[in-house]
Amino acid sequence: MAATKTHPPSCAKATRPGCECTNCGGTQHGWSNWVAIAREPEPVRTERRMRLIRMLTDWSAKRGEKPKAKVYPKEATVDLLRIDCAGWLAWSAAGAAPDSAPIPRHNARTESGETSAEPPAAGDQPGSRAPADEPDGSASEAEVARVPYEVDPDRPDAVEQVDAFAQAMTKDIWQDVLGELQGSPEEIKAIRLQFAHHCWCDLFIGFVQALEAFGKVVEKVPDKAKEIITEAICGSSKQKKRSKLTEQVVDMVVDKAWSAFKAAAIAHSPLFGMLSGEELLRNLRIIAIFICPAPNNHKEVQEHAIDPLLRDARAYISDETKQWLATRFKQWADGVAKPAVPGSREGEGHSELGPPKHPPHE
Numbered sequence: 001m002a003a004t005k006t007h008p009p010s011c012a013k014a015t016r017p018g019c020e021c022t023n024c025g026g027t028q029h030g031w032s033n034w035v036a037i038a039r040e041p042e043p044v045r046t047e048r049r050m051r052l053i054r055m056l057t058d059w060s061a062k063r064g065e066k067p068k069a070k071v072y073p074k075e076a077t078v079d080l081l082r083i084d085c086a087g088w089l090a091w092s093a094a095g096a097a098p099d100s101a102p103i104p105r106h107n108a109r110t111e112s113g114e115t116s117a118e119p120p121a122a123g124d125q126p127g128s129r130a131p132a133d134e135p136d137g138s139a140s141e142a143e144v145a146r147v148p149y150e151v152d153p154d155r156p157d158a159v160e161q162v163d164a165f166a167q168a169m170t171k172d173i174w175q176d177v178l179g180e181l182q183g184s185p186e187e188i189k190a191i192r193l194q195f196a197h198h199c200w201c202d203l204f205i206g207f208v209q210a211l212e213a214f215g216k217v218v219e220k221v222p223d224k225a226k227e228i229i230t231e232a233i234c235g236s237s238k239q240k241k242r243s244k245l246t247e248q249v250v251d252m253v254v255d256k257a258w259s260a261f262k263a264a265a266i267a268h269s270p271l272f273g274m275l276s277g278e279e280l281l282r283n284l285r286i287i288a289i290f291i292c293p294a295p296n297n298h299k300e301v302q303e304h305a306i307d308p309l310l311r312d313a314r315a316y317i318s319d320e321t322k323q324w325l326a327t328r329f330k331q332w333a334d335g336v337a338k339p340a341v342p343g344s345r346e347g348e349g350h351s352e353l354g355p356p357k358h359p360p361h362e
Contacts, residue, residue: 027170027200031290035166038086038093038159045087052080056324074296077324078289081306081317085286088316093157158283161275166287168260169207170200177253191244198238199245201292203257205304206232208284217277218265229254237299282316285309302331 037045059073156164177195181188206229213228214221233239233250265280275283285305295301309316310325310332325332 027174027195030293031166031170031287032163034082034086034290035159035163037083038089038162040090042087042090045083045090049080049083052076052083053320053324056080060327074328075294077321077328078295080321080324081295082289084317084321085289085309088314089158089162089286093159158279161279162283162286162290164264165261165283166291168264169203169257170291173253173256173260176256180252181249187244191249194242194244196293197241198236198293198298199233199242199253201288201295201298201301201305202233202236202238203229203253204284204288204291205236205300206230206254207257207261208281208288208304211277211281211284215277218262218280223258226251226254226258229258232300282309282312296329302329307331 037048055076056073059076178188178192181191183191209232210221210225210228211218214225230247230250233245233254234247239245265275285308288301288305289295289309292298292301292305295306310322322332326334
């Protein structure tokens with residue numbers, strides 16, 4: 001039973017948690033829209049960010065009241081994080097995202113527990129360095145501006161990388177997956193619906209775990225890594241609602257996704273072979289966040305995608321977003337900076353700012 005060739009754009013641009021699109025089975029949920037946002041002009045992303053912060057600030061001021069908007073505080077906070085990721089991808093593609101730890105920017109209002117509804121300053125944006133204060137409290141224009149570096153024209157930029165991997169490992173294999181499903185039309189419809197229940201974000205989390213386990217070098221990752229990916233899906237906190245996704249079905253999906261991943265990384269697109277293991281992990285984590293129907297309610301995405309990006313020294317996530325995360329998620333209430341993992345750049349250069357004194361955890 002094949003899906004129809006048309007696909008509702010509302011799935012790619014979904015704003016509410018959950019995905020019930022049996023047409024794509026979640027393979028197109030969210031991620032293509034966030035890739036499109038990464039390709040928008042920076043002022044458009046800034047306006048999106050300001051709109052989210054205005055909503056979050058309003059909810060904080062009316063603590064305890066039920067939001068009237070379609071998007072709720074935790075969802076809006078995750079969208080703020082997604083915009084940070086999209087912005088970093090865009091700046092990297094333009095050669096403006098630094099590959100080193102940012103200088104923490106100190107803000108008296110946020111350090112005292114107040115949250116600003118204004119657009120973040122240059123040093124609060126992911127991929128930007130905070131300027132050192134001048135004697136009169138200002139910063140020079142040269143220090144504020146991101147300094148572009150030369151981009152290799154033969155190397156796929158960060159946005160293209162994320163787009164290519166997400167496309168290859170979800171949308172491109174979907175018809176093949178449907179072609180091998182067995183059962184009645186009703187059973188296959190149920191399977192397709194359960195695919196949309198966090199199956200694809202669990203798939204990308206499985207790839208993250210496999211690369212971490214085998215040294216992050218694609219050519220050296222053995223095929224038995226597929227067992228790790230299968231376990232990531234079958235052992236997920238979301239699997240209890242996916243009874244139709246048996247291990248046999250999951251094995252079939254993992255096998256196709258694994259082949260697509262290795263083809264995109266090595267064989268059919270040899271330029272992707274130039275990517276480092278850290279770049280591959282970053283791409284997979286960002287895709288997991290983009291494609292997940294509700295990262296605010298998906299433990300594995302939080303632990304294996306969001307948290308590592310928060311701790312990474314490359315400043316994927318702004319200090320302002322970290323503070324909003326601290327107000328809405330208990331696991332980050334004490335701040336997101338953690339001790340650096342030996343031999344890695346995690347934990348370096350992040351804000352020491354604490355969350356507001358009384359975070360409205362939900």
